[in-house]
Amino acid sequence: MQQAALIYKELGIDTLQEYVAFLQEDCHVVRSEGIEAQTRVELVCNQRSIVATVHVIHSDLIACGEIGLSMSAQAALSAEPGEKIEISQAPALDSLSQMRAKIFGHRLERNAFDAIMKDISAGRYANIHIAAFLTAMAAHRANLQEVTDLTSSMVDVGEHLSWGTTPVADKHCVGGLPGNRTTPIVVAIVSACGLTMPKTSSRAITSPAGTADVVEVMTPVNLSVEDMKRVVREQGGCFVWGGSLALSPADDLLIRVARPLELDSDAQLVASVLSKKIAAGATHVVIDIPVGPTAKVRNREQANHLENVLTHVGFANGLNIRVIQSNGSAPVGRGIGPALEARDVLKVLRCEHDAPADLRERALRLAGELLEFCQTVPAGQGLEKATDVLDNKAAWSKFKAICQAQGGFKEPEVAPIQYVVHANQAGRIKTVDNRRLSRLAKLLGAPEAKTAGLDLHVNLNDHVESGQPLFTLHAQADGEMDYAKNYLDTHPLFLIEAV
Amino acid sequence: MQQAALIYKELGIDTLQEYVAFLQEDCHVVRSEGIEAQTRVELVCNQRSIVATVHVIHSDLIACGEIGLSMSAQAALSAEPGEKIEISQAPALDSLSQMRAKIFGHRLERNAFDAIMKDISAGRYANIHIAAFLTAMAAHRANLQEVTDLTSSMVDVGEHLSWGTTPVADKHCVGGLPGNRTTPIVVAIVSACGLTMPKTSSRAITSPAGTADVVEVMTPVNLSVEDMKRVVREQGGCFVWGGSLALSPADDLLIRVARPLELDSDAQLVASVLSKKIAAGATHVVIDIPVGPTAKVRNREQANHLENVLTHVGFANGLNIRVIQSNGSAPVGRGIGPALEARDVLKVLRCEHDAPADLRERALRLAGELLEFCQTVPAGQGLEKATDVLDNKAAWSKFKAICQAQGGFKEPEVAPIQYVVHANQAGRIKTVDNRRLSRLAKLLGAPEAKTAGLDLHVNLNDHVESGQPLFTLHAQADGEMDYAKNYLDTHPLFLIEAV
Incomplete structure (x- = not known):
């Protein structure tokens, strides 16, 4: 035939x-x-x-x-x-029979996960098959051995970077808060201290900016593996978009289906995070879990369980994990959107007097933990060391040097169209709607329109006077500004409580 | 806005x-x-x-x-x-939170199934959401109460026919065998005996012919509810395509996702079959479960479990169910494809000397069971009564009368292009590949090309001589005949064992 x-x-x-x-x-x-x-x-x-x-x-x-x-x-x-x-x-897929075994409650062995991840990463599963796999994993709470095997299988179907040195530092934040752009600052600090930190980051999928989108405002992030290796050899650290490196490619496909299903299982989250870190060649990873009523992780009990699984599965895969639980109740920094978040990052690195204190503190804490965890400094001295390196501008020099190695540094631009929103009553900011915040920044054009987004002038629990500026909308086109204003008319961001 | x-x-x-x-x-x-x-x-x-x-x-x-x-x-x-x-x-769907509760092992109440089926039937679930629902139902083996509630919910979101009389007879076959076209014969026999049997049938989805496709070769099947009611009032029975009647519409959407997942759970099968029967207004249903190594139900244990769930859930929904387990090892009749299967049906109804005996026997058995089950005849006399009505041509007269009421009767046509395939060795037909049989009939153009398909001259366990005709391919176009012959070169239908 x-x-x-x-x-x-x-x-x-x-x-x-x-x-x-x-x-x-x-x-x-x-x-x-x-x-x-x-x-x-x-x-x-x-x-x-x-x-x-x-x-x-x-x-x-x-x-x-x-x-x-x-x-x-x-x-x-x-x-x-x-x-x-x-x-x-298309030929029948043998791995679907193992997927069905999982549905009916069988424990899967390593070779079953290998077969399933191989077929998923090769694009042989339809979305409904991926949905069934994710559902089965959530339905029959995978045990630690299964999560460990799944993680290894996800690593094996993709590329694997190696750095010929140890420790290799990395960080991750579970379920980001708007504006929580600590990564470029942490990389600058710890590589200024001599640590190796070959950081890969993602672009926004549904949020108004991913770390790669923010860094791209200041320097190229689409590096080849060869260029990435050269930058790390020269500078110790880098900030690269991970999308083209094919690290744990099955993970990307799983996430695209898991998100619309709103199916967050700890097993899948842990395999997703750790497979990317292992594939990127990390040995020591600090993981930040913001905990708060509108954050991804709602309470301490959930955070403790996640910490436990992350640590065990990391260890079983030869990865050292240290988890930090942080306050996840409010946005971090002031800007939301690529250029506005880059501005906040630069203010912190340059130690400007109006740098956002919360962003600075979070970055210093993470950098300090990494320095101690990798034994660059003795226990208890990490925060002090990180603060020194930030305050004496060594981190800022390192940041510029890395940008130079990646193709040059440029200042973020500012949006041509701005509109200030004022408080219509006096009182205390009682709640901030993080979902609306993201939606509004996207209506304004972020992340495609680099300078679009929001600039917050107040934050949770602040007291405001009637008529005081609350935030400024930034847009590159009149149409987008109009849509954002219309949206705001019916979807207020802050709830102000009269006191 | x-x-x-x-x-x-x-x-x-x-x-x-x-x-x-x-x-x-x-x-x-x-x-x-x-x-x-x-x-x-x-x-x-x-x-x-x-x-x-x-x-x-x-x-x-x-x-x-x-x-x-x-x-x-x-x-x-x-x-x-x-x-x-x-x-x-699209607004967020509240029922997705109940679907997620099912994923995590909660038992669902009736109102949860109502909400989920309402959203599915309204087309508000993406295929991945339906896949997650089906997977969760299979993962946490639904109990009888859940299957009962699911069935009721599926009925409630669609139309419901009522006939103002009792009993109302119906039949169903689980996992069809190629050529097993008993329905038109059974309807003719039992309505000739005075029973009410308002039969709705489906078209082929992945098979070379559904009952509605076969009957349509002889009479119109796209009737409105009003026309269907008139036919049943006049004749007691009808053969109508169920697709436009909106009976259990959620079922159609569930099936489209369940099939490519190859996810057969008893719960879903039972809810699917029974919801359609209840919505069609049946009170007494005979269900045929063919059991065989290449049939949908592989062994007696599986069949017994399915029988148990069907009977219990039927009873809980006010439906009387009688299950028959039959031999499911070989195709039934000779023709595969709409016109060829219609020809077999007509041979049985007209009591022709070369009518396929297996099709006749299966139809008589089912009709006899229905007559006894609905108490039209005393227990033990159903088969005799059915045979009488078939042999004295009362069933054939009733069949023609129903066709006349549905818009007229016409003889099936015969394909212009035919090709006979002969045995290349002597021996016994050891196996028949039912999947290839279906595929070949579809390559020949069935069900769109009404006269296309296969005419089997031998069946399982027959002894054949070298050169003896095995089957004839029927096509309406040369191209389709060529493709079918090419396919046959590498995909033989029969395994002939030398004796």
Whole structure:
């Protein structure tokens, strides 16, 4: 039976990471292979192979003999318009039987996780299969051995960086608070103290800014592995976007499905965080768990359990973990949005008099813990050392040097359109709605519009007078500013309680 | 904030039942609402409302201010090109928190199932949410009370037919065997005996023919509820396609996700079957469970458990259930495909000398059970009565009368292109691959091409001589015949064992 091939036509349809193939209903190949809407097909092009879900076209978008691809599928195959793409029914996946065993309550062994993670990272699972896997893992609370095995399997299907030295420091914050941009400061401090800290960060997925988006305002973050290694060799630290490094690629696919399911299981969270750290070559990781009523982790009991699993699974995978529980009740710093958060970071690094104290304190605490944990300084002297290095501008010099090595430093720009919102009554700021804060910053254009976002002039528990400025909206276009103002009319950020 | 509206543009993209909205990346409304790829949006048009998943268009398929829809979404909204469609972020679904409670092992109450089924039937769940629900139900083996409640909830979200009489007979076969088209024969026999049997059937989803596809070769099956009621009033029985009647609509959506997950839980199967029967107004249902190594139910133990759950949950919902376990090792009848199966049905009804004996026997057994179960005849006399009514042509007269009432009877046509496949060795037919049988019939064009399919001349355990005809391929187009022959070259249907 001859291999069926179709000609690629570009449609420009973004389905996020879900691979979709668009096929014409009357196409002979389609009919002969028994392909229908939602059929899973294997596509081969340029020696690459993916599995995609079929949508059938009943119009002239696609001709017989042509195939369209979602942008993610096009990228995975590196397909160019006019190229031939071979198509066949996707083979049955053996690992699905292990996934089903998990659903029915069996404990999975390491080789089962290996098979499942291999198929997921190769894009062979449909989103419904990933949803079933995540649900089964949450339903039958995975034990420590399973989380350990899952973590190892996630590491093994991706790239693994190694640094030829020890310790290699890293940090992570579970369930970020708006504006909590400590990473660039911590990297600058600890690498100024001689530690190796090859930091990789993510871009925003649903938030108004990820660490990579913020740092990119000041220096390039899209480094190759070779460039990243050179920067770390020269400077000890770096701030690089992890997205193109293929560290724990299964994790990215799991997260895209877990988020809309709002399915936070400790097992999945721990495997996600630790697999990325192990793949990045870290040996000593400080993990910050902000605890608060509107944070991801709501109370101390939950935080203690998470700390326990993180520490055990890290240890079983040869990773040293130190967990810090911090206050997670309020946004950190003043800016929300890439350029505004970069401004806050720079104020702290430059020790300016109006640097946000909360951001400075959080960064110093984390850096101090890392210095002690990696035995750069004796126990009890970490905070003092970190404070010294920040206050004597060694961290600021190091930050500039790293930026220089990554391709140069530039100052963040400021949005051309600004609008100040004032208090309509006197009182105490009783609550801050972090979800609305994020939504508003995104309406203003963040993270694509780099200078867009919010600048907070007050924070939780502050006393304000009627007419006092509460925050300033920053936008790059009038339309976005208008939408943000409309949104604010019906969705106030602060609840002010008269005193 | 003004309501955002976009203009509908037809794209003709079939995603099966998944609702998808295609939006232009630069569209102001899209940006202001914070809509991205995979965002769930609420769409309103013609006083109807659905929730759809967004795919973002980075080309000129869709202009700013326009919106494309998958064909299922278009149909649900009855949207015409040029019409305005209002769009907003989909509201959070309260029932998802109950779905998550199920994931974490809580027993669900009736009102929780009500909320979940209401949201699913309204199309508010993404496929990943449905996958999570099905997985959670399978993971924490639902108890009888939960299956009972789930069944009631599935009934309540759809239409409910009532017939003003009792008993109302129905039948069902769990996990069909190829060619097992007993339904039209059973309906003819029992309604000829005066019983009320308002039968609704499905079309093929992944098989080469559903009962509705087969009956449609002989008479119209797309009846309105009013026409269906008239036919039943006049004739006692009918054979109608259930798809447009909205009986247990949540079930259809659950099945579309359960099938690619290959997640067969007894709970879901029972709720699916019984909800359709209750919604159709049945009071007495005979359920056939074919048991065999390649059937859906593999062994007697599995069949006994399923029988137990069916009977209990039926009783709790006021439905009388009688289960028959039958031999599920071989295809039934000779034809596979709509017209070929209709031919077999007609041979049995007309008592022709070459009518397939297995199909006749299965239909008689089921009809006999129904007659006894509904107390039309005393216990032990059902089979005799059914045989009488079939042999004296009363069932055939009733069949024609029902067809006449549904819009007229016509003889099945015969495919213009046929090809006979012969045995390449002598021996005994040791195995029949039912999956390949279905695949081959679909390659030949079934069920869209009504006369396409296979005509089997031998069956399991038959002794054949070398060169003896095994089966005939039927097609309406040369291309489809060629593909089927190619497929057969590498995928034999029968294993012939030399004796």
